[in-house]
Amino acid sequence: MTLDWPILLPFIFAGLMGLAILIYVVLDGFDLGIGILFAFAGDEEQDTMIAAIGPFWDANETWLVLAVGLLLVAFPLAHGVILTALYLPVFVLLFGLILRGVAFDFRAKVPAHRKQRWNRAFFAGSLIASLAQGYMLGVYVLGLATGLPAMVFGALVALCLAAAYAAMGAAWLIYKTEGELQEKAVLWLRSALVFTALGMAAVSIATPLASPRIFDRWFVLPDMVYLAPLPILSALLFAWLWWQTFHLPKANDRHAMLPFLTLAAIFTLGFAGLAWSFYPFVVPDRLTIWQAASAPESLAIILVGTLFVLPVIIGYSFYAYRVFGGKASDLRYD
Amino acid sequence: MEADPLILSRIQFAANISFHILFPAITIALGWMLLFFKLRYNATSDTAWMRAYFTWVKVFALSFAMGVVSGVTMSFQFGTNWPGYMERVGNIAGPLLAYEVLTAFFLEAVFLGIMLFGFRRVSNKVHTAATFLVAFGTTMSAFWILALNSWMQTPAGFEMRDGVAHATDWWAVIFNPSFPYRLVHMLLASGLTVSFFIAGLSALRYLVGDRSESMWKALRTGIFAAAILIPIQIFAGDQHGLNTLEHQPQKVAAMEANWETEANVPLILFAWPDETTRTNRYEISIPNAGSLILTHHAAGVVPGLNDFVGNHPPVAPLFFGFRIMVGTGILMLVISWSATYFLWRRRTLPRVLAYLLVPMTLSGWVATLAGWYTTEIGRQPWLVTGVMKTHEALGPVAGGHVAMTLAGYLALYSVLIVAYLATLVHLALKAAKDGDESPLPSVLGRPLSQPLQHEGKTP
Numbered sequence A: 001m002t003l004d005w006p007i008l009l010p011f012i013f014a015g016l017m018g019l020a021i022l023i024y025v026v027l028d029g030f031d032l033g034i035g036i037l038f039a040f041a042g043d044e045e046q047d048t049m050i051a052a053i054g055p056f057w058d059a060n061e062t063w064l065v066l067a068v069g070l071l072l073v074a075f076p077l078a079h080g081v082i083l084t085a086l087y088l089p090v091f092v093l094l095f096g097l098i099l100r101g102v103a104f105d106f107r108a109k110v111p112a113h114r115k116q117r118w119n120r121a122f123f124a125g126s127l128i129a130s131l132a133q134g135y136m137l138g139v140y141v142l143g144l145a146t147g148l149p150a151m152v153f154g155a156l157v158a159l160c161l162a163a164a165y166a167a168m169g170a171a172w173l174i175y176k177t178e179g180e181l182q183e184k185a186v187l188w189l190r191s192a193l194v195f196t197a198l199g200m201a202a203v204s205i206a207t208p209l210a211s212p213r214i215f216d217r218w219f220v221l222p223d224m225v226y227l228a229p230l231p232i233l234s235a236l237l238f239a240w241l242w243w244q245t246f247h248l249p250k251a252n253d254r255h256a257m258l259p260f261l262t263l264a265a266i267f268t269l270g271f272a273g274l275a276w277s278f279y280p281f282v283v284p285d286r287l288t289i290w291q292a293a294s295a296p297e298s299l300a301i302i303l304v305g306t307l308f309v310l311p312v313i314i315g316y317s318f319y320a321y322r323v324f325g326g327k328a329s330d331l332r333y334d
Numbered sequence B: 001m002e003a004d005p006l007i008l009s010r011i012q013f014a015a016n017i018s019f020h021i022l023f024p025a026i027t028i029a030l031g032w033m034l035l036f037f038k039l040r041y042n043a044t045s046d047t048a049w050m051r052a053y054f055t056w057v058k059v060f061a062l063s064f065a066m067g068v069v070s071g072v073t074m075s076f077q078f079g080t081n082w083p084g085y086m087e088r089v090g091n092i093a094g095p096l097l098a099y100e101v102l103t104a105f106f107l108e109a110v111f112l113g114i115m116l117f118g119f120r121r122v123s124n125k126v127h128t129a130a131t132f133l134v135a136f137g138t139t140m141s142a143f144w145i146l147a148l149n150s151w152m153q154t155p156a157g158f159e160m161r162d163g164v165a166h167a168t169d170w171w172a173v174i175f176n177p178s179f180p181y182r183l184v185h186m187l188l189a190s191g192l193t194v195s196f197f198i199a200g201l202s203a204l205r206y207l208v209g210d211r212s213e214s215m216w217k218a219l220r221t222g223i224f225a226a227a228i229l230i231p232i233q234i235f236a237g238d239q240h241g242l243n244t245l246e247h248q249p250q251k252v253a254a255m256e257a258n259w260e261t262e263a264n265v266p267l268i269l270f271a272w273p274d275e276t277t278r279t280n281r282y283e284i285s286i287p288n289a290g291s292l293i294l295t296h297h298a299a300g301v302v303p304g305l306n307d308f309v310g311n312h313p314p315v316a317p318l319f320f321g322f323r324i325m326v327g328t329g330i331l332m333l334v335i336s337w338s339a340t341y342f343l344w345r346r347r348t349l350p351r352v353l354a355y356l357l358v359p360m361t362l363s364g365w366v367a368t369l370a371g372w373y374t375t376e377i378g379r380q381p382w383l384v385t386g387v388m389k390t391h392e393a394l395g396p397v398a399g400g401h402v403a404m405t406l407a408g409y410l411a412l413y414s415v416l417i418v419a420y421l422a423t424l425v426h427l428a429l430k431a432a433k434d435g436d437e438s439p440l441p442s443v444l445g446r447p448l449s450q451p452l453q454h455e456g457k458t459p
Helices: A003-042 A041-052 A057-074 A076-085 A087-109 A112-141 A147-174 A178-209 A213-218 A224-227 A228-245 A258-278 A296-323 B005-022 B026-045 B047-083 B083-117 B124-153 B170-175 B179-207 B212-247 B249-255 B290-297 B315-346 B351-360 B363-377 B399-437
Strands: A281-283 B158-161 B164-167 B267-274 B279-286 B383-384
Touching: A003 A041, A003 A057, A003 A147, A003 A178, A003 B170, A003 B249, A041 A087, A041 A112, A057 A087, A057 A296, A057 B083, A057 B249, A057 B383, A076 A087, A076 B047, A087 A112, A087 B005, A087 B047, A087 B399, A112 A147, A112 A178, A147 A178, A147 B279, A178 A213, A178 A228, A213 A224, A213 A258, A213 B170, A224 A228, A224 B279, A228 A258, A228 A281, A281 B279, A296 B083, A296 B249, A296 B351, A296 B363, B005 B047, B005 B363, B005 B399, B026 B047, B026 B124, B026 B179, B047 B083, B047 B212, B047 B279, B047 B399, B083 B124, B083 B170, B083 B383, B124 B170, B124 B179, B124 B383, B158 B267, B164 B249, B164 B267, B179 B212, B179 B351, B179 B399, B212 B249, B212 B315, B212 B399, B249 B315, B267 B315, B267 B383, B279 B290, B290 B351, B315 B351, B315 B363
Parallel strands: none
Antiparallel strands: B158 B164, B267 B279
């Protein structure tokens, strides 16, 4: 069998883009979530929370640039359609990301009496960015629909994604902190989990109802049987994590990393479900990945670079996470 | 009143990219400057170098954050406002942008964490290497984005098939005719921006009474670097101008407000270019000097705007933008050379010069923005010279939405720029207060992997 590159390349790039989005959601998810939890924390706790994400957030956000970049370079037609349709939510997202990104740095450098102002900006920016992402997800699963029902649904998903990020943030804090803050984080995780589960259920139900095509992808035999583990496994993981929140933190800080990994697994399952729903469309029911793709020669030249560079990126990202592994301590430049 | 989405989108793009470029203009060269501080410290074990490093690494962190968040905005702008751009030339622009993300963004973002917060967690060698990798990453980022920008100015190595650009020769795409000049010009611009930032804020410290060794080291580094870079920049800029004359003569004609193609063109020092009558008002000029600079002989023929009627950029913004850039460059030359004279021969800095250096902190920004406006407005009416015009790329966005988001961006950027500058002043004054007394890491309880044993017995 010969490889049909014009068919294969867009497929590979759709996979890479999906991977970038998933990594972004998991990684920036925890630092956006910590921004949301900022509102519930005291002054010293806030410093510790910042220390838990300080060395990572820049790189985490770069995955968004990669994801949008891949959409831009591999599927330029889709990039245009999606981003013009989501014009205002994109602006809100960027506004939030700008605000929180700089607030993060300002709060540590401005005179003490102005710190509180940037703390609030960090919380507001994180919340705004999370809500905007959720809203965009909601509108996207409805096929970029407009009108009041789509907006209401978008708002619902927005709240749930913000809660999901808060859960990620809490799970990360369980891993990175100790003592009182860690106990607080467990409670945060428990509350946020409820809304996370609600959001995933809402998206799972709405997606097939909004599109007959997606309905047919899920509810036919025998596919239904093969797909069943996706929702069942997600539900089990949710239940298990919920149960865990009554037992954390454990002696010797055992299993501190587990809540975060469990949530990452749940995100991955949800993401796989979305991918199954929408494939092969990149703009729901309008443009397939092949219709929207760049020329194969251009994709090929990007792929060559990606295959060399991506493993290196993942490698040195792991290195950075290892350097800053363990419990978060005071962040200092020196 | 119906808002025009084309003009508004252009203003919005200009606002976003103007705000963005301020910060890469700092981080590109500041990364190398920090590496220099670090290497001097490694070589001399003089803690003043490390104090200079810690002062400026904070500025780097803040500037980097500002650059990242405004850069994320840029990656969305293409799709939100200009979808036609990627539809037409995505096959060229895509790979260049992708390589920027892959080879530069991740490198700098990941090692930034180690550079900023890893001093006590990794060995000195690894920390120095992280500083190098961050500096290298910022420079790589400049390489790729300037390759794309230059390709839009002077496209090469492609062919059009069914109205879509396809690359035929990637080497020619990347190393298109204006790229080497633009890259050198921009890297030097970044070097000068940082030199004057360091010199200016160190002069501020000097003025409030700081005479610490770390202040002197930073001040001398900034001044000497500026004094070395500015003549090189003037030469590089001249070469870049000649390259533009060859490939985009209409841009040079607009920069010089030269309405007719002719020999013995004067050098216009001041004028008010009037596009309706296609003449200059209130012109003050030096005879033949224009021909002399552009063709290197007094009787040289210089192309004028009459060859490009209806197809050349607006004249006044280029004319003034270019003059602001050159004027700032001359100021940089005068001030950095005078300061060098006093620092070198008299080993001190006159207060007058210190007072002049403080506002010069922002001279690099002024020159960089003026230069970019000149070259980018100078590409109009084309988005990609000869391939597509700017209005063809505009997406179906409502003018009202663009106006609303533009107002939002402008409000946010105004607040941030004020906060940024206030924080820089605050950091400089704090450093001035601490002087050489600021605690170095050795006072902390943690075991150190860094060589700080010289603390307390400096020669």
